[in-house]
Amino acid sequence: MDFTFKDQVVLVTGGASGIGRSIAEAFGRYGASVALTYFTSDTDAREVVATIEQAGSKALALYGDLTQEAEVERVVAATREHFGKIDVLVTNSGGILQRSKVKDCSLELWNQVITVNLTSTFLCCRAVLPHMEQAGQGIIITMSSLAAHDGGGAGAAHYAATKGGILTFTRSLAKEVGPLGIRVNGIAPGLIATRFHDRFNTPEGRQAAVNRTPLGREGLPEDVAGTALFLASPWSTFIAGETIEVNGGQGVF
Incomplete structure (x- = not known):
């Protein structure tokens, strides 16, 4: 069984940096055509496209505010128009926006974080499901x-x-969708060396997390990308509804 995603189309949200970038580039290395969304940096997005194309695969960068229903529908339609289909969706976009203790957290911030993380995931999944069901x-x-x-x-x-x-x-x-031939799984990263933790964590906090990690290091975006490849591969066809922990064992404490 060859490990290849040739003739597969993968849509990675938040694919211009960090974990999303690593996932997009990994699928491209293994032959997939990759559409990736970005929200802040078109320069980063163009770099990812160039890397994928240098690996011999096709790539498309799409701007999108994935908290907006119409924007999500546009991104999905543009991907299908360009590549003809969507075989794999990776809902990676999201963030913490800012840290805030519950007693200080405004309703506005609470709703923003829910929208950026949870609602965007729902909107992206909902948008691709009719096409996957038809396929x-x-x-x-x-x-x-x-x-x-x-x-x-x-x-x-x-x-x-x-x-x-x-x-x-x-x-x-x-x-809900397993009987339709659609497999849904998740990934739960721990401390991964990305800009996210550069911004929202302290060196002391990161070291404390490493000290609680049996493997004794921070994870790399590539560690998460490998898990995404596995979940999209023929080696995981009997896995559904699972969320795989990628945290170096930190979760056992």
């Missing part, structure tokens, strides 16, 4: 977090709540 097959990979289990760090209750919601949404959606 009789499809793969959806959501992005949760270790915070879904341990509550995250100080000031991350809003973020942890959305990631817990994504984990449960993944299970529910897997039950």
Whole structure:
């Protein structure tokens, strides 16, 4: 069984940096045509497209505010128009926006974090489902977090709540669409060396997390990308509704 995604079309949201970039480039290396969305940096997005094209695959970068229903529908339509189909969706876009303790968290911030993480995941999944159902097959990979289990760090209750919601949404959606030939699974990264943790974590906090990790290091975006490839591959055809922990064992403490 060859490990290739030739003739497959993969849509990666938030694919211009960090974990999303690594996932998009990994699928491209293994032959997939990749559409990736970005929200802030078209320069980063163009770099990802160039990397994928240098690997011999096709790529398309699409701007999109995935908290907006019409924008999500436009991104999905543009991907299908360009490549003809969508075989795999990776819902990677999201963020914490800012840390805030519950007693200080405004309703506006709470709703923003829910919209950026949970609602965008729902909108993207909903948008591709009719096309996957018509094709009789499809793969959806959501992005949760270790915070879904341990509550995250100080000031991350809003973020942890959305990631817990994504984990449960993944299970529910897997039950709903499994009979249609669509597999839904998730990934829950721990401490991964990305700009996200550069911005929202401290060096002391990161070292403390490493100290709680049996493998003794921060994860790399490539560690998460490998899991995404596995979940989209023929080696995982009997896995559905699961969220795989990618945290170096930190979750066992």
